[in-house]
Amino acid sequence: MQVTISPRAIAAAALLAVTAVSAFAFMPHPAARRSLPVPPPAAPDVPVAPDPGKQTDFETAQLTGTLMPGDSASLSVMQPGRVVFVGAANGDTVQAEATLLRLDNGIASAQVKQAEGALASAQDGLLKAQAGGEAQEQKAANGLLQAQSDLKQAQLQYAQALLGLQGAQSEQKANAAGARSELDKARIGVEQAKQTVDGLKALKRVGGVSQQQMSGAAAQLQVARDDFRAARTRLQTVLAGTRAGVPFGIANARQKLDMAKQGVQTALKGVQAAEKGKQTVQKLAASEVQTAQAGIAQAEAGVQSARTAQQFNVIRSPIAGIVSGLSLHIGEMAQPGMPLLTVQNAQGAHVDALAAGSVLAHLHTGEKALIHLPQWAGKDLQARLVRISSVAEADGRSFKVKFELVKPPAHLPLGMHVDIMLQTQPAGK
Numbered sequence: 001m002q003v004t005i006s007p008r009a010i011a012a013a014a015l016l017a018v019t020a021v022s023a024f025a026f027m028p029h030p031a032a033r034r035s036l037p038v039p040p041p042a043a044p045d046v047p048v049a050p051d052p053g054k055q056t057d058f059e060t061a062q063l064t065g066t067l068m069p070g071d072s073a074s075l076s077v078m079q080p081g082r083v084v085f086v087g088a089a090n091g092d093t094v095q096a097e098a099t100l101l102r103l104d105n106g107i108a109s110a111q112v113k114q115a116e117g118a119l120a121s122a123q124d125g126l127l128k129a130q131a132g133g134e135a136q137e138q139k140a141a142n143g144l145l146q147a148q149s150d151l152k153q154a155q156l157q158y159a160q161a162l163l164g165l166q167g168a169q170s171e172q173k174a175n176a177a178g179a180r181s182e183l184d185k186a187r188i189g190v191e192q193a194k195q196t197v198d199g200l201k202a203l204k205r206v207g208g209v210s211q212q213q214m215s216g217a218a219a220q221l222q223v224a225r226d227d228f229r230a231a232r233t234r235l236q237t238v239l240a241g242t243r244a245g246v247p248f249g250i251a252n253a254r255q256k257l258d259m260a261k262q263g264v265q266t267a268l269k270g271v272q273a274a275e276k277g278k279q280t281v282q283k284l285a286a287s288e289v290q291t292a293q294a295g296i297a298q299a300e301a302g303v304q305s306a307r308t309a310q311q312f313n314v315i316r317s318p319i320a321g322i323v324s325g326l327s328l329h330i331g332e333m334a335q336p337g338m339p340l341l342t343v344q345n346a347q348g349a350h351v352d353a354l355a356a357g358s359v360l361a362h363l364h365t366g367e368k369a370l371i372h373l374p375q376w377a378g379k380d381l382q383a384r385l386v387r388i389s390s391v392a393e394a395d396g397r398s399f400k401v402k403f404e405l406v407k408p409p410a411h412l413p414l415g416m417h418v419d420i421m422l423q424t425q426p427a428g429k
Contacts, residue, residue: 084330090341144278176239354399
């Protein structure tokens with residue numbers, strides 16, 4: 001059906017769309033299949049009034065939506081505090097990182113000071129642990145050096161005792177050999193003296209030896225016998241030993257060797273104990289240092305946390321945009337979890353709307369639309385349908401659609417309900 005529409009009729013239709021209660025409705029004009037204005041070639045994105053002389057197969061759809069920001073940030077505090085500075089008011093345009101609110105910093109500063117004091121104490125504890133550990137390690141090292149020196153001394157004494165035993169054994173052999181040699185000589189002397197006496201006795205029977213000669217030979221025999229007895233006694237003395245039959249000199253040298261050996265074993269145990277003690281001290285010192293380092297890490301985390309909390313007392317805008325929802329004043333308390341204000345950015349602003357399922361067949365992405373702001377008379381905005389959800393909302397009958405503003409102005413009444421007018425093709429076209 002072909003129908004021409006006057007501008008007055010279009011204005012009347014827009015007024016009806018503003019007063020509609022439902023979120024979306026497919027509302028053809030009373031005459032059905034009336035066309036939207038066709039844009040002139042010079043401005044293809046701007047719908048204009050229809051030409052009464054033209055006839056089209058398009059329908060006009062009217063929806064109701066909400067003007068949404070391109071980016072939005074709702075700000076709150078991490079901890080309670082009293083407001084001491086307010087840097088913006090509702091409706092003000094702010095830049096990113098602009099200071100919007102500042103809370104009393106007294107408690108946070110005290111917490112930072114306390115955390116820094118704990119960090120300084122932990123660092124001092126680390127220095128003490130390192131110094132104490134170094135002192136204990138040095139003491140243990142000195143103890144090990146002393147034990148090693150004692151071991152070397154004991155080993156030297158053992159070597160000397162071993163040489164003493166070998167010397168005693170050699171001396172014993174030499175003394176025994178000398179005593180046996182003297183005993184042999186004395187035995188030969190006795191035999192020779194006895195032969196002399198026996199020879200003189202034979203001569204005496206024939207009268208060839210004087211009594212004086214006989215007396216002298218007898219005296220020599222007695223001397224030889226005395227020498228033999230002395231040599232025998234000396235050999236017995238040299239060979240005399242302990243109950244185990246060991247000569248006293250060798251037994252004494254062996255006793256000294258055993259004592260030296262025991263000294264080496266004791267010194268070796270001392271070295272082993274010193275080495276173990278040194279390892280224990282090193283582990284203990286390392287453990288104390290690690291504990292101190294962990295304390296420093298914990299204290300540093302506390303300082304960082306306190307400084308972060310201190311930074312949270314300054315509320316800055318994370319984005320550039322327009323301030324809204326600010327109701328706090330200087331002197332009032334800000335509580336965690338409660339939104340303090342909202343910053344909304346008009347760049348990338350769009351319109352979200354709901355369309356009934358019966359309307360979806362008439363909607364296609366890329367279709368142009370006019371966004372009418374009831375509070376902004378004569379300031380309709382150009383838009384384009386960019387997304388149609390395929391998932392129904394909770395009511396099961398409506399679907400979310402999104403319109404992208406072509407050239408959004410800097411100051412938009414974000415959050416305002418708006419009317420959407422777009423031309424669609426009938427189903428099946």
